[in-house]
Amino acid sequence: MENVVLIIHLLLALSLIAVVLLQRSEGGGLGMGGGGGAMSGRAAATALGKVTWILAAAFIVTSIALTVIAAEKSAGASVLDRLAPASVPAPSESDAPALPGGGSLLPPSPTADGDLAPKAD
Template identity: 35%
Template sequence: MLQTILLVAMILVSIALAGVILIQRSEGGALGMGGGPSGMMTARGAGNLLTVTTWWLAGIFFLLAVTLTILGNVERADRSVIDPNAIGELAVPPSGQTAPAGTPAAPTPAAPAAPSLQDLENSLSQPSATPAPAQPAPAH
């Protein structure tokens, strides 16, 4: 709820910031456009007001950005990058099945539970019953 409110506030501040920047008078002759008195607000006081408003809106924008970043990461602090349940999926297929040489083991969807890390260690320590026949390399 708070993130939604802050996100809407950030969108409104972004629109206001873009509008205030576009209203300001050009200070230099960038790209051949002069900074003459043809603008809508030409008084020096209006220029100072727009500059101060730009600074305030920019500060609020950055404050909202940092706050949204912190609030977004608070919920993820409890979780690990590595899913502990997915470690067992690296094991060789369940007992009774043999994988062809050179093909990665694919987890079976009908298995009741993922193999454990102990199953992986056991499967790697056991020599295979039938060695894979060597295939000659194709001649080019």
């Protein structure tokens, strides 16, 4: 069922793109450039305009239908529930590579004569 609605949804999207591209451009944003547009009281009721509204309404209906179908499929299930617990053992200290210079990560501390000596653990 979900695949059928998804295919219809994709066909509606492609059709909506095609119909919008076929419409006559009136110049200007938001219909400001021509007579009768989105901002005026008289909207042009052409056949392509009506088809655009019908396709847009059907696109919204299929979007809602896909949302409802997806919600029913996941009823009570969480994404985290679907993840299998990782069975990777924690690394032990013997697996870690040895550090050069005695294994201390701290910088050497200065001695009384100003030379740097490695810090003793």
